[in-house]
Amino acid sequence: MEHITLLIGIVIITALVFDFTNGFHDTANAMATTISTGAMKPKAAVAMSAVLNLVGAFLSVEVAKTISGGIVDESGIRPEVIFAGLVGAIMWNLLTWLVGLPSSSSHALYGGLIGATLFSAGTGAIHADVVMTKVLLPAVAAPLVAGLAALAATRLTYRLARGRDERDTAKGYRSGQIASAALVSLAHGTNDAQKTMGVMTLALITGGVLAPDAGPPFWVIASAGIAIALGTYLGGWRIIRTMGKGLTDISPPQGFSAQTGAATVILASSHLGFGLSTTQVCSGAIMGSGLGRKGGVVRWSTATRMFVAWGLTLPAAGLVGGLSALLAGQGTWGVTAVALAAIAASAWIWVRSRHEKVDHSNVNDVNSADSGDGAGGAATPADTGVLADAVLSVSPPPTEAALAASGEGIPAPRQESSRRPDQQPTTV
Known part of the structure; x- marks a missing residue:
């Protein structure tokens, strides 16, 4: 029993x-457009998002119940299996943060848990129907719904403001962006913080501390809310840069529309207990806002790389979790070896991230972000290993302006792609 108690503590x-890591990985979901349009200062934006993520963690536990008693059979797994699944999710979060890719923390968690359960208990311990209805289907539908909502809202917004000077309306839209960003942050807390609550509750159930089908205790809710709020406050600046500048050129009306559409979808899914990816929802909303603006464009090359990364998330995290x-x-x-390996890998990723630091002072400086490897100078394919190579292969390419600023010539393969119309800035 003492061993189980210690192991449960390690899992928690x-x-x-x-x-x-979920907090700083997903800060961009709420604040990327607000920061990129100048509606809020970067540090103030992440501070507001952190507080509202904490508040949102206390508003609902429906998603937590889906995690703790829906995806896998808690009677068929042990605490070390949950620990292994979390390691897979953490490694994927850190790796994609390193290269500045807005992948799904939620799907990393699902993939890690499913992979660990599959390798240790077999397919019978996985509730395939729940995975399909509450994970996979929302993963496909939610970005589309958010994108369509943002597209319609953007067109309506510009129609209502027709004939008005953009400078006259920009201040009002920036205020609306602050309000909508606050709503996204609150929604993120109601969805993503609950996933960790669900995992902690699952660990307590498998260790015999809680009865089967029990809900998360108050201390679990509070600790999960505090952890995601602290991560949010640090700010995932690399991913904020990608979402704020890489997908489309966001104006205040577009930012307001995208955030409002995303918040609506996330809150509705939290109420229904769908553990969807807030990253995918917000990315879909940003792309929808780009299409909704007359003359606006979406950089589909960057979007395609994101789609590929989303597709890699479940199997990659699942493989690491399973092994x-x-x-x-x-x-x-074995538990000690996994823990030491995870600590060593995390330390290596942190050291690599220091080679070119991205923070609140340069988050909107696209030139320094995309020079070289398109990942904030974080890593190169020569020294990152097989999994990192796969991620780096889908990271955004350097812009022509970035290469010019770095004093390097434009390589032949990159020259053609960087001059496509969908890579050019859009003006109103």
């Missing part, structure tokens, strides 16, 4: 670490 700490489960299943030494 690991879950909170994942929640923390970690095999090792952790060997006993105490």
Whole structure:
């Protein structure tokens, strides 16, 4: 029992670490457009988002119940399996943050848990019907719904403001952006913070601390909310830069429309218990706002790379989680080995991220972001390994302006793609 108690403690700490990475990985969902249009200063934006994520964590537990008693059979897995799944999710979060890709923390968590359960308990311990109806279908439908909502809202917004000087309406739209960003942050807390609550509750159930089908205790809700709020406050500046500048050129009316559409979809899904990806919803809304503006464009090359990364998330996190489960299943030494390997990998990623720092002072500086490898100078394919190579292959390419600013010539393969019409800035 003492071993189980210690192991549950390790699982809970690991879950909170994942929640923390979820916070700084997904800050861009709420604040990328607000920061890129200048509606709020970067530090003020992430501080507001952090507070509202914390508040949102206390508003609902429906998604937490989906995680703790829906995706996998809690009677068929052990705490070390949950630990292994969390390791897979954390590694994918950190790797995609390193290269500045807005992948789904939610799907990383699902993939890690499913992979670890599959490798340790077989397919019978996975509730395929729940995975299909509450994970996979929302993953496809939610970005489309958010994109269509943002497209319609953007067109309506510009129609209502027809004939008005853009400078006269910009201030009002920026105020609307602040309000809509606050709503997205609140919605993010009601959805993503609950996923960690669900994992912690699942660990307590498998360890015999809580009865089956129990809801998350108050201390679980509070700790998960605090962890995601702290991560949000640090700000995932690399991903904020990609979402704010890489998909389309956002004006205040577009930012307001995108955030409002995304918040509506996220809040509705939280009420229904759908554990969708807030990253995919917000990205879909941003693309919809780009299409909704007359003369606006979406940089489909960047969007396609994001789609590929989304497709890699579940299997990649699942593979890492599954291999970690095999090792952790060997006993105490296996759990220790997985923990040490995860710590070493995390430290390496952090060191690599220091090679070109991205923070609130240069988050809107696209030139320094996309020079070289398109990932903030974080890594190169030569020294990152197979999994990182796959991620780097879908990271945004450097812009022509970035290459010119760095003093490098434009390589032949990049020259053609950087001059396509959908890569050019759009003006009203």
